[in-house]
Amino acid sequence: MLYIGLMSGTSLDGVDGALVDFSDEGTRSLGDAYIAFPASLRADLMALQSAGQNEIEREALAANQLVRHYADCVAMLLSNAGIGPDAIAAIGAHGQTIRHRPELGFTRQLNNPALLAELTGIDVIADLRSRDVAAGGQGAPLVPAFHQAIFNLPGHTRVLANIGGIGNISVLHADGTVTGYDTGPGNALMDGWALQHLGQPYDANGAWAATGQPIPALLAELLNEAYFALPAPKSTGRDLFHADWLNSKLASHPHATPADVQATLTQLTAASLAQAIVRDGAQAETVYVCGGGAQNASLMAALAAELPGMAVESTEALGVAPSQVEALAFAWLAWRFTQRKPGNLPAVTGAQGLRVLGALYPR
Ligand SMILES: Nc1ncnc2c1ncn2[C@@H]1O[C@H](COP(=O)(O)OP(=O)(O)O)[C@@H](O)[C@H]1O
Ligand SMILES: [Mg+2]
Known part of the structure; x- marks a missing residue:
C-alpha cells in the first residue's frame, strides 16, 4: 500500500505532497506535487498567526480553504501516477501551524481532516504533533526520526539542516543516537522583508541579499536573542520570530538599507544554523540541506562560509529532492500510525516516551 x-510549513508558501511506497526493503518515492497558495489564503493564514477578532470562524474558514488545496495536491499526485484513491492506505496531513506553545501545553495546526477524507475518499491521519506535547514534549521537530530512518549511515555522523520558515537540524550520530531541534529563523524573516520591500513572496535565489552587506552590529543584536543559547529540547515558530521582533531590533538602526537588512537576515539564518551544527554535529563531514532554503544561493554560500571544513550540499546528493523531504516525513508518520508504531524521538522532543502520533479520520 502507498502513502x-x-x-505546508511556516513559510505559508503552499503545500508539498509526496506519494511514497514504504516496505521493509526501504522507502521509494513515486511522485511529488506542489500547489502554491493564493495570496489571499497566505494573508488569512498570516493573520491567524497572532491574536485577532473572530478567530474561531476565521480559522475554520481558512482550514476549509487549506484543505481544498490539499485535496488538489492529492488529486495531482494520483493523476500523475495513474492510480485511484483505493491504492492509498492513508494521507499524513500536517495542517498549518497557527500557534506553537508547547510550554503552555498545546500546538495548533489548522486543518479539516474530516473534509479532506470526504474530498479524497482516503483515510487521513492528522494532528501529528499534539500527542508528543501531551507527553511533555515540544511536538517538534518531528522530522529527525524520519531523517534517521532514511539517511542514517552507521559509523558516520550526518547533519540534516531543514530550512523552511523556521530552521531545524537533525544530527545523526555515529553511535545511532539523534540530536535535533529548531535552530531559529529559516526563511520566514527574509520572506517577510522581501514582501515588504520587493513585493515578492521571497528573495529568489537570494539575489537581492547578494546586493547588500550584513550589518555586524545588527547581526549581533539579532543573535543576542535568548532562544539561540537555550539548551535542547526546544522548538520555535512565528510566535517568537515575527516582523515585530525584527522591527524592535531595527529601531536602533534607522539608516540600514533594506538590502543590507536582507543580507543580515540571511547571515542570521546561516549563523544560527552553523552555531548549532558546530555545537552538536562537529564530527560531520557534510551538512545536507533540505527545504526551500536549499534554493537560496546566498544562504547556502553563507552557511558554507560559517562551516569551514564541512561540505554543504542539498539532499539531492542523497537522492532526495530538498523540497520533498518533509512531505516524505509526513507520509512516513502516517505509515507509522497505521502500524501503531511510535513517530517521535523522546531524546529530540523531550517527551516522556515513545508515542504513536496522530488521529485517524477514516475515508
Ligand atoms: N528559488 C528560491 N530562491 C530563494 N528562496 C526560495 C526559492 N524557492 C523557495 N524558497 C524559499 O523556500 C520557502 C519555502 O520553503 P519550504 O521548505 O516549503 O518551507 P515551509 O516548510 O516552511 O513551508 C519559500 O518561502 C522561500 O523562502
Ligand atoms: Mg512550504
Whole structure:
C-alpha cells in the first residue's frame, strides 16, 4: 500500500505532497506535487498567526480553504501516477501551524481532516504533533526520526539542516543516537522583508541579499536573542520570530538599507544554523540541506562560509529532492500510525516516551 504526505510549513508558501511506497526493503518515492497558495489564503493564514477578532470562524474558514488545496495536491499526485484513491492506505496531513506553545501545553495546526477524507475518499491521519506535547514534549521537530530512518549511515555522523520558515537540524550520530531541534529563523524573516520591500513572496535565489552587506552590529543584536543559547529540547515558530521582533531590533538602526537588512537576515539564518551544527554535529563531514532554503544561493554560500571544513550540499546528493523531504516525513508518520508504531524521538522532543502520533479520520 502507498502513502501520501502533505506538508505546508511556516513559510505559508503552499503545500508539498509526496506519494511514497514504504516496505521493509526501504522507502521509494513515486511522485511529488506542489500547489502554491493564493495570496489571499497566505494573508488569512498570516493573520491567524497572532491574536485577532473572530478567530474561531476565521480559522475554520481558512482550514476549509487549506484543505481544498490539499485535496488538489492529492488529486495531482494520483493523476500523475495513474492510480485511484483505493491504492492509498492513508494521507499524513500536517495542517498549518497557527500557534506553537508547547510550554503552555498545546500546538495548533489548522486543518479539516474530516473534509479532506470526504474530498479524497482516503483515510487521513492528522494532528501529528499534539500527542508528543501531551507527553511533555515540544511536538517538534518531528522530522529527525524520519531523517534517521532514511539517511542514517552507521559509523558516520550526518547533519540534516531543514530550512523552511523556521530552521531545524537533525544530527545523526555515529553511535545511532539523534540530536535535533529548531535552530531559529529559516526563511520566514527574509520572506517577510522581501514582501515588504520587493513585493515578492521571497528573495529568489537570494539575489537581492547578494546586493547588500550584513550589518555586524545588527547581526549581533539579532543573535543576542535568548532562544539561540537555550539548551535542547526546544522548538520555535512565528510566535517568537515575527516582523515585530525584527522591527524592535531595527529601531536602533534607522539608516540600514533594506538590502543590507536582507543580507543580515540571511547571515542570521546561516549563523544560527552553523552555531548549532558546530555545537552538536562537529564530527560531520557534510551538512545536507533540505527545504526551500536549499534554493537560496546566498544562504547556502553563507552557511558554507560559517562551516569551514564541512561540505554543504542539498539532499539531492542523497537522492532526495530538498523540497520533498518533509512531505516524505509526513507520509512516513502516517505509515507509522497505521502500524501503531511510535513517530517521535523522546531524546529530540523531550517527551516522556515513545508515542504513536496522530488521529485517524477514516475515508
Ligand atoms: N528559488 C528560491 N530562491 C530563494 N528562496 C526560495 C526559492 N524557492 C523557495 N524558497 C524559499 O523556500 C520557502 C519555502 O520553503 P519550504 O521548505 O516549503 O518551507 P515551509 O516548510 O516552511 O513551508 C519559500 O518561502 C522561500 O523562502
Ligand atoms: Mg512550504
